[in-house]
Amino acid sequence: MNEITLYASNVRGLASNTKYNRKVTITNIETLRKALSVDYVPVSYKDNTRSIKNFISSNCIIVDLDNDHSDIEADFIDINKVKEAFPDVRFYIHYSRNNMKPKNGKSPRPKFHIIFFCNEITDEKAYSMLKQEIYDCFPYIDNNALDSARFFFGTENPQVEYVDGELTIDEFIKDKKSEEFLLQDKPIVEGTRNATLHKSAVKILKRYGNTDESYSEFLKLNERCSPPLEDSELKQIWSSALKYYKGKIEISPDYVKPEDYGVEKWDEIIPLDERPLVKFPLEVLPDAIKNYCLAVSEATQTPIDMAGVIALALLALSMQRKYQIAGKHDWIEPLNLYVMVVAEPSERKSAVINQMIKVIHAFETNYNEAHALEREKSEIEYQSLIAKRNKLVKDVEKGKAQSSDLDAVITEINGFNRLHRLILTVDDVTPEVLANKLKEQDESLSIFSSEGGIFDIISGAYSKIVNIDILLKAYSGDFVRVDRIGRESISLKKPKLTILLMVQPKVLENIMNNSIFSGRGLNARFLYSIPESKVGTRKLSTIEISDDIKQEFYRLVNSILNEDTKFIDTIELSDDAYKELESFHDAFEIRLKTELKNIGAWAGKLVGNILRISGLLTRAREIKHDPFLNDGTPDKDGNYIVQKDVMLDAIKLGEYFLEHALYAFNALGNDSIKKNAKTILNAIIRQEPHLTEITPRDIQRMCRQFKKDDLPPVLDLLCDYGYLKEKEFVAKGVGRPKGTIYLVNPAIYNTE
Incomplete structure (x- = not known):
C-alpha cells in the first residue's frame, strides 16, 4: 500500500x-x-x-x-x-x-x-x-x-x-x-535496565494509578534484571516516572483514570438555552474598520459580532451606488446586503448601532449643507415648472393654449432632475414611503433599525395588507412598481437596498414562522448573526474610542461615499479568486441536497452573498491591481480586482453566517423543538430508578403527546447538546435490526 x-x-x-x-x-x-x-x-x-x-x-x-x-x-x-x-x-x-x-x-x-x-x-x-x-x-x-x-x-x-x-x-x-x-519472561540485561524499567513504570502508573499495588508490580520487574538494580536506583526510577505521570499524563483532559476504564465517556452538557457559536472573524476586515469595531465593542461592552456585522452593512450602503461585482461574464451581483443581528433586550443594540452609524449621519449633514444652494435652486425651478403646467391645463381647457405646449412642459417635468436632501438610511417605514424615498435617492437606500418594526409594517399589522414585493425585488435590483391609492404609481428600475436589523429572539421566531415571509423567500435573503452575550461580564470603566482610530474609519467610509456615482464600476475576480469560489461552490452544492436541505432557500443564496462580501472587502482594502497582468501586483492606477486571499476571507465570513443561520432556522426559528426537548428531558429525569438508556418507544410511553415523526429532530438536538448518545449496535445474524437505543448522560441526574 x-x-x-x-x-x-x-x-x-x-x-x-x-x-x-x-x-x-x-x-x-x-x-x-x-x-x-x-x-x-x-x-x-x-x-x-x-x-x-x-x-x-x-x-x-x-x-x-x-x-x-x-x-x-x-x-x-x-x-x-x-x-x-x-x-x-x-x-x-x-x-x-x-x-x-x-x-x-x-x-x-x-x-x-x-x-x-x-x-x-x-x-x-x-x-x-x-x-x-x-x-x-x-x-x-x-x-x-x-x-x-x-x-x-x-x-x-x-x-x-x-x-x-x-x-x-x-x-x-x-x-x-x-x-x-x-520478552515478558526474558531477562532485562545490563545497559537496558534503566530505560526499560522507566518505560514500564510509566505504563503501570497510567493503567493502575499511583498505588502500593502499582509499586509492587514495578518491583517485580527488577527480578528480571540481570543483575538486579539497587533499591536506591529503583526509587529514583519510580520517582522520575511518577513525576512524568503527574505532570503530563494525569492532568491531560483525555486521560482515562483507572477507575473510569470501561465507563462511557461524555462531552460536557450544553444547556438547552445556550449554544456556543463561532465568533465574527474580525481579522478579515481592513485595519481601519477592524480597529474601529474593536474600539466600539470595548466602549459599549458589546460582542464584537455586533460591530463587525454593522460594519459590513455600512460598507454595503456606501458602495451599492457605485459598485457591482462579476462572478463571471454572465453573473453580476449588486453589493447590497440584508443582515440581521439577534440579541436580547439588555444587549445594548441601540448603543452599538448608534456609535457605528455616526459616520453616515455626519456625511449626510455635511453633504446637505454643502449642496443646500443647489437644492434650493432646483426646487424653485421644479415648482416653477409645476406652476406652468397647472396654468397650461386651465389655458388648454379655455382654448388659450395648445395641448402640444402642455405636453412639452409635462415632458420637461418628467425629465427634470429634482434634487432632494441626501438620505442614506431610514428606520422602520411603510413599503410606500420606502419606494418614494428610493425614487428620491437615485434608487439607493438602506434601512437601519434596532427594533425590527419593519416586519410588523410589511406583515400588515397596521394596514392588514401584506406587501413585501419591494424588499424582495430590491435585494437583487429587480424592477418593481409600487401602486399608490389615488396617486401615480412609483416605478424603480434597479433599486438597491441594504437592510440592517437588530432584533430580539422573539421577533426572529415570528419572522421564521410567518408563512408569507418564508414562502416567498424573504427570510432566505438575510444573513444572520447571533452573538454570545456579554451580560454578567461587562465593565463600567472602559477605554474611549481614540480620535486616530475614529478618524481613520471616517476617512475610509467618506472616501467611498464621495466617489462619483454617475457610472457603475464592476469589480472582477482574479483567476485564483475565481478558483477558490468555484471550489467552495462545488463542494457546497453537494451539501444543499444533504444536511442543508432544510435551509435550502437560504443556503442557495450563500455563494452569491460571499461574492458580494468579497467585493466589499476588496474596495475597503483600497488596493487596485492591473487588470491585464493578473498577477496580484498592486497598481494604484488599476482596477479593484478580488484577490485569492480576499476571497478566502469572504468564504470565512460565509462559513460564519452559515453556522449562525443554521442556529437561527433550527433553534431560534423553531423554538418548539427546544421546548419538546425540555419536556422529554424532564420526563427522563423523573423516572425512578434512573434510566441509563432509552428508546423512542419509551419516550412515547412517557410523553404521550408525541408522535413517532415528532421525535427525530428533538432527539438529534438532545444528542447534539450532550444529554443523549446513540448506542452502538453491531448486527449479528439475520433478521430485522433493532431500533435505535439512546444512552442517557448520568450528569442529568446531578441536582447540585
Whole structure:
C-alpha cells in the first residue's frame, strides 16, 4: 500500500469548520503538498461532516508533535528521532504553521504532523485505540489529539518530507506487541535496565494509578534484571516516572483514570438555552474598520459580532451606488446586503448601532449643507415648472393654449432632475414611503433599525395588507412598481437596498414562522448573526474610542461615499479568486441536497452573498491591481480586482453566517423543538430508578403527546447538546435490526 487518502476542506485556519468534502488520493510529495494548503482530516466521515459518530474509514493516521515536553533544545524531537522510534515504518512529515516560531512564551522549536500509513480501518474504536498505542510507544506526541475527529490546519506553502519503509504503523505496533509479549519472561540485561524499567513504570502508573499495588508490580520487574538494580536506583526510577505521570499524563483532559476504564465517556452538557457559536472573524476586515469595531465593542461592552456585522452593512450602503461585482461574464451581483443581528433586550443594540452609524449621519449633514444652494435652486425651478403646467391645463381647457405646449412642459417635468436632501438610511417605514424615498435617492437606500418594526409594517399589522414585493425585488435590483391609492404609481428600475436589523429572539421566531415571509423567500435573503452575550461580564470603566482610530474609519467610509456615482464600476475576480469560489461552490452544492436541505432557500443564496462580501472587502482594502497582468501586483492606477486571499476571507465570513443561520432556522426559528426537548428531558429525569438508556418507544410511553415523526429532530438536538448518545449496535445474524437505543448522560441526574 503506497497510497493514502486525505479529505480536504475549502478553508484554512477555521477551527469551527466541520466539512471536509474533497477526497484527495496521495501518491507522492507533490500531491500531498497540494492537499495540505487547506485544513484536512485523514478520515472519511458520513455526510463529509467531521465527528466521532460519523467515522467511516481511514487508511492513515495523523499525530501532532509540538515538542512541548522540554525546553532544552537537545531534547527536541526531529524527523531523525521519529525514524529511530519507528524503524522501517513509512510516513510523511508536514511541518505546522507554527514550526520554529516562538509561541506562548516558549522558544522556537520543531512542530509537525506525522502522517503514518496504515491498513484500512473501518472501526472507530480500533482507530482511536491505535492512536493511543502510538502514544504509548512514543509519548512525545500530543495526547490531547488522539480521538478520531481531529482535524489539522493547512499551511500556505506546505513543507513536507517523506520517509520510506516496509511497514505501516499498525503492522509496526502489532509486531511490537508480539516482541513485548515474547520478552515478558526474558531477562532485562545490563545497559537496558534503566530505560526499560522507566518505560514500564510509566505504563503501570497510567493503567493502575499511583498505588502500593502499582509499586509492587514495578518491583517485580527488577527480578528480571540481570543483575538486579539497587533499591536506591529503583526509587529514583519510580520517582522520575511518577513525576512524568503527574505532570503530563494525569492532568491531560483525555486521560482515562483507572477507575473510569470501561465507563462511557461524555462531552460536557450544553444547556438547552445556550449554544456556543463561532465568533465574527474580525481579522478579515481592513485595519481601519477592524480597529474601529474593536474600539466600539470595548466602549459599549458589546460582542464584537455586533460591530463587525454593522460594519459590513455600512460598507454595503456606501458602495451599492457605485459598485457591482462579476462572478463571471454572465453573473453580476449588486453589493447590497440584508443582515440581521439577534440579541436580547439588555444587549445594548441601540448603543452599538448608534456609535457605528455616526459616520453616515455626519456625511449626510455635511453633504446637505454643502449642496443646500443647489437644492434650493432646483426646487424653485421644479415648482416653477409645476406652476406652468397647472396654468397650461386651465389655458388648454379655455382654448388659450395648445395641448402640444402642455405636453412639452409635462415632458420637461418628467425629465427634470429634482434634487432632494441626501438620505442614506431610514428606520422602520411603510413599503410606500420606502419606494418614494428610493425614487428620491437615485434608487439607493438602506434601512437601519434596532427594533425590527419593519416586519410588523410589511406583515400588515397596521394596514392588514401584506406587501413585501419591494424588499424582495430590491435585494437583487429587480424592477418593481409600487401602486399608490389615488396617486401615480412609483416605478424603480434597479433599486438597491441594504437592510440592517437588530432584533430580539422573539421577533426572529415570528419572522421564521410567518408563512408569507418564508414562502416567498424573504427570510432566505438575510444573513444572520447571533452573538454570545456579554451580560454578567461587562465593565463600567472602559477605554474611549481614540480620535486616530475614529478618524481613520471616517476617512475610509467618506472616501467611498464621495466617489462619483454617475457610472457603475464592476469589480472582477482574479483567476485564483475565481478558483477558490468555484471550489467552495462545488463542494457546497453537494451539501444543499444533504444536511442543508432544510435551509435550502437560504443556503442557495450563500455563494452569491460571499461574492458580494468579497467585493466589499476588496474596495475597503483600497488596493487596485492591473487588470491585464493578473498577477496580484498592486497598481494604484488599476482596477479593484478580488484577490485569492480576499476571497478566502469572504468564504470565512460565509462559513460564519452559515453556522449562525443554521442556529437561527433550527433553534431560534423553531423554538418548539427546544421546548419538546425540555419536556422529554424532564420526563427522563423523573423516572425512578434512573434510566441509563432509552428508546423512542419509551419516550412515547412517557410523553404521550408525541408522535413517532415528532421525535427525530428533538432527539438529534438532545444528542447534539450532550444529554443523549446513540448506542452502538453491531448486527449479528439475520433478521430485522433493532431500533435505535439512546444512552442517557448520568450528569442529568446531578441536582447540585
